Amino acid sequence: MVDSPPIGDLHFDDAPNVGSVPGPESQELLDKQREIDSSAVAYPEDIPVAFDEGKGATVRDADGNTFIDMFGGIGVLNVGHANPYVLEAVHEQADKLVHTVDFPTEARLELIEKLDEIAPGNLQGNNRVVFGGPTGSDAIEAAIKLAKYNTGGDGLIAFRGAYHGATSGALSLTSNTGAKEHYTPLLSDVVHAPYPNPFEQGKAPDEAVEHALEEVTAIVEDPYGGLANPAGIFVEPIQGEGGVVVPPEGFLAGLREIADENDLPLIFDEIQAGMGRTGEWWAGEHEGVTPDIMTTAKALGGIGFPLSATIYREDLDTWGSGDHAGTYRGHVVAMRAGSRAIEYIQQHDLLAHARDLGANIRARLREIADGNSHLGEVRGRGLFVGAEFVDGDGNPDSDLVDAIQQYCYEHGVLVWTAGRHGNVLRLLPPLVLTDDLADTALDVVADAISHVTTAEQPTA
Numbered sequence: 001m002v003d004s005p006p007i008g009d010l011h012f013d014d015a016p017n018v019g020s021v022p023g024p025e026s027q028e029l030l031d032k033q034r035e036i037d038s039s040a041v042a043y044p045e046d047i048p049v050a051f052d053e054g055k056g057a058t059v060r061d062a063d064g065n066t067f068i069d070m071f072g073g074i075g076v077l078n079v080g081h082a083n084p085y086v087l088e089a090v091h092e093q094a095d096k097l098v099h100t101v102d103f104p105t106e107a108r109l110e111l112i113e114k115l116d117e118i119a120p121g122n123l124q125g126n127n128r129v130v131f132g133g134p135t136g137s138d139a140i141e142a143a144i145k146l147a148k149y150n151t152g153g154d155g156l157i158a159f160r161g162a163y164h165g166a167t168s169g170a171l172s173l174t175s176n177t178g179a180k181e182h183y184t185p186l187l188s189d190v191v192h193a194p195y196p197n198p199f200e201q202g203k204a205p206d207e208a209v210e211h212a213l214e215e216v217t218a219i220v221e222d223p224y225g226g227l228a229n230p231a232g233i234f235v236e237p238i239q240g241e242g243g244v245v246v247p248p249e250g251f252l253a254g255l256r257e258i259a260d261e262n263d264l265p266l267i268f269d270e271i272q273a274g275m276g277r278t279g280e281w282w283a284g285e286h287e288g289v290t291p292d293i294m295t296t297a298k299a300l301g302g303i304g305f306p307l308s309a310t311i312y313r314e315d316l317d318t319w320g321s322g323d324h325a326g327t328y329r330g331h332v333v334a335m336r337a338g339s340r341a342i343e344y345i346q347q348h349d350l351l352a353h354a355r356d357l358g359a360n361i362r363a364r365l366r367e368i369a370d371g372n373s374h375l376g377e378v379r380g381r382g383l384f385v386g387a388e389f390v391d392g393d394g395n396p397d398s399d400l401v402d403a404i405q406q407y408c409y410e411h412g413v414l415v416w417t418a419g420r421h422g423n424v425l426r427l428l429p430p431l432v433l434t435d436d437l438a439d440t441a442l443d444v445v446a447d448a449i450s451h452v453t454t455a456e457q458p459t460a
């Protein structure tokens with residue numbers, strides 16, 4: 001059996017190391033993609049690169065340029081690209097058996113047990129897991145069905161700024177109207193309440209929480225609130241696409257109370273924030289709040305295999321056989337990869353590492369913010385980091401963030417964006433990022449910020 005190598009051994013040695021980008025090989029692949037691939041392709045529009053090989057928190061493009069990966073496939077690669085401890089099990093399993101619908105395999109049962117081991121609060125020892133389709137959206141669809149089935153209701157409560165996926169049910173919960181307008185009507189009874197975001201709302205944290213909870217209470221309890229048969233409250237414990245928005249203390253606990261008082265399931269979407277990203281297994285744990293149902297995907301498949309799961313309290317396990325169906329009810333290789341990834345995180349105490357390193361990264365960004373009025377707020381937990389940029393008038397400035405992303409790319413660091421105005425720099429590096437790689441990456445990010453804001457910085 002392969003050892004579980006320390007995180008320092010996982011990466012290309014030379015990162016960052018880039019020439020002029022995109023190089024000729026990347027360019028050729030990008031050109032060909034433009035000719036034959038869908039017009040819906042999006043990521044290369046922001047970073048024009050073709051990748052060839054990844055190791056740990058580093059990734060190499062088709063021309064041999066090596067980058068530090070500070071976005072990890074949007075929070076997928078928590079144990080790094082090609083983690084050897086995970087890969088060993090992947091190879092073994094792929095040689096033996098890949099697809100079994102939902103017949104039992106050791107891999108399946110082992111992952112269910114592993115998920116129970118890391119389940120939050122009173123879900124531990126008191127849960128069931130349903131594996132539906134492979135993506136996060138599939139887990140959300142399962143959660144919607146489960147909530148409706150158990151309550152007999154059909155109204156769903158979600159939040160402004162939320163992203164829950166792109167299939168019809170999940171898209172109904174997603175708040176971005178631009179993403180929905182061509183596909184309406186979606187699920188009809190979905191109401192979006194405000195998510196507490198003190199920076200954006202210009203409110204004190206407790207005011208923002210109070211306002212949000214009042215709105216949710218009104219939707220659920222006011223006889224003239226408009227939503228007749230609520231089935232559940234869907235919330236990201238930290239909004240990801242919405243801009244790495246950490247709700248102030250009291251919000252999740254308040255939702256828990258409202259859900260309990262009204263006999264509604266509280267559903268946490270942990271697809272982006274979960275699986276150790278924030279320095280706890282699940283983001284809701286920072287506030288000690290346990291949902292009735294939660295969704296996970298992204299990093300669940302270990303090193304990038306598509307796998308999602310919906311985990312729920314045992315008494316909600318009321319479906320009859322076949323009531324939630326699909327061909328891919330858990331991919332055996334992905335399940336092996338998921339169990340190994342959980343083990344790797346445990347063996348190397350990557351939760352503590354994520355907490356410590358994330359705090360250092362935020363401290364460094366806050367130092368920059370102290371001297372730069374364009375960096376409005378630094379947020380996050382663990383290795384889930386957001387930095388919100390504004391123009392000279394304090395309004396959202398997505399151009400600055402795009403320019404920072406481009407500068408970082410040209411200097412060997414891959415970063416991503418988020419936020420309803422696209423003005424949040426989002427970092428979701430693999431949890432195996434070392435202190436040294438983080439320092440180097442943050443040097444580049446700091447240079448980028450200073451480079452793109454200097455021209456318009458007379459007041460700083």
Ligand code: PMP
Pocket residue numbers: 074135136137138140163164165166236240241269270271272273297298
């Ligand atoms: N929920 C959250 C919180 C997400 O961040 C995402 C993806 N960004 C999804 C759901 C949807 O997952 P997928 O793209 O795998 O369908």
